[in-house]
Amino acid sequence: MSRKIFVNVCTQDLRRSIDFYTALGFTLVEDFSNEQAACLRLTDSIYVMAVTEGFFTETVTNGVSTSGTQVVLALELGSREEVDEVADKALAAGGEKAKDPMDEGFMYGRSFLDPDGHHWELMWMDAAAA
Known part of the structure; x- marks a missing residue:
């Protein structure tokens, strides 16, 4: 059975969150969005729900x-290059660096804080080399 995950993050500014996540390649799902929450699809099974603080509190x-x-929201990506691409997009869209890149040869990662301070870890790993 295929399952989906909807990660709910509290936001101070819904429009800013929509702009940030769409800059990273997420797709706004307008049918499941309103003035209190935005549904942003990363894949067919991973979604971020950016929820206004008032609604989140409820x-x-x-x-x-x-x-x-x-x-900490961790996301595995397909290559070192994709890790850099997404991390660079996050920083350009208003995120901030969380910590220095990690490079273990077979595993590579970068991290950022989204505009509301949510910590994201991006990583790639060569499972065969691990």
């Missing part, structure tokens, strides 16, 4: 934390 029971990282 969906959780233990409050919304804005002090520090609560989750």
Whole structure:
């Protein structure tokens, strides 16, 4: 059975989030978006739901934390070049570098914070060499 994941991220500025994620290659799914949330498709099984803070607060029971990282979103990509391409797009679109690139030869990664401070890790790994 194929499953989908919808990662919900709280945003202070919905338009900024839409612009940021579409600059990275996500596709806005307008049928599942409104003034409170935007559905952004990365693949047929991975989506980001950028949700306004007010609406996000209504969906959780233990409050919304804005002090520090609560989750790291990790995404495997197809090559070192694709890691660099997506990371560079993120920085150009308003993200900021989270930490220095990691290069272990068989594994390569870069990270960024989106405009709302959500931590993303991009990585490529040569499974055969690992």
